[in-house]
Amino acid sequence: MHRGKGMKFVGDSRISAERKPNVPKDYSEYPGKTEAFWPNFLLKEWLIGSVFLVGYLCLTIAHPSPLERIADPTDTSYIPLPDWYFLFLYQLLKYEYASGPYTVIGAMIIPGLAFGSLLLAPWLDRGPERRPSKRPIATGLMLLALAATIFLTWQSVVNHDWEAAAKQGEIKQTVEFDKEDPGYKALEASGCLNCHGTDLTGGPAAPALTETGATLSAEEIADIAVNGRATMPPGMFKGSDEELKALSEFIHGLSAK
Incomplete structure (x- = not known):
């Protein structure tokens, strides 16, 4: 075969002398080994992708993502866990x-x-x-x-402590209260909200103060604030007697709301 036979020279490149139609090649000589990208291969990829998409949507409907309580940036006891x-x-x-x-x-x-x-x-x-x-x-x-x-x-x-994580994410019933109340201000000044949360629903290391008043008297709450109990160390409250009384009566009064 002569060099360049069937080719035309254009500058330093070579192009075919005959114009060929832009159609997919005949792959009959290689059955099952190769196929045209369009539409054969692309159609199969689209069908497989559709099956996985429908399956994923069915799973999200059958098992929706669990919701936790509203994030509280002041809760330092929260145990984070990324995806x-x-x-x-x-x-x-x-x-x-x-x-x-x-x-x-x-x-x-x-x-x-x-x-x-x-x-x-x-x-x-x-x-x-x-x-x-x-x-x-x-x-x-x-x-x-x-x-x-x-x-x-x-x-x-x-x-990871999965039990504590599940407990801290529980959606609890919130109680409406006045954040300008002297008792709430005393809680805030003593740093109690770091563990009990700004909404007083508690966390993994502290109980919910919205439920404490139903089981304890104001005097018992004042004693715990000064002397501690369970995981709460003593000496956490450093306010005056008036602030301690306002704090204990405020917590005890939450159970009536």
Whole structure:
């Protein structure tokens, strides 16, 4: 065959001398091995995607996301928990040299090195082989990252207090009260709202004050405020006797509302 036969030279490029129609190729010689992207392959992808979408919508209808009580930024006893795909990073920040003064290491440096290594894996191992056993560097980095992610996620799930988390998220009946009341002001000044919440519905480390008045008298409430009880240490209240009386009567009066 002569060089360039059937071709026309246009500058430094070559184009076909015959105009060919823009139709899909005939793949009958390779049955089951390949097919046209449009419409065969694209239609199959669309059908599979539709099935998964309908299935996902059915699951969301059958099992709706659980709702918790309204977020209270003043509740320092709240136990946070991110979504499942961030649990490994959440667990990483619990370790000594990845939290506190070393938060930058746990939040930026270690994840940056890990994800950076995965991004550089194709350039670190540029061999022509495609089998994982023939690409030890890329395969090793991927297995290491996968093992670390699974282990940290498992540690986060095991060490989380699920009972306390379920209790703190319960939607409780709120009681309307006057936040300008001297008793509420005394609670706020003593830091009681950090555990009991601004709406007084409590948390994992403190009971709901809206229910305390129904079981305790004003004198018992005043004694607990001064001497403590259960997880509440003594000496938390540092106000005057008048403020203590206003606080105890305010809490006791909540049960009547």
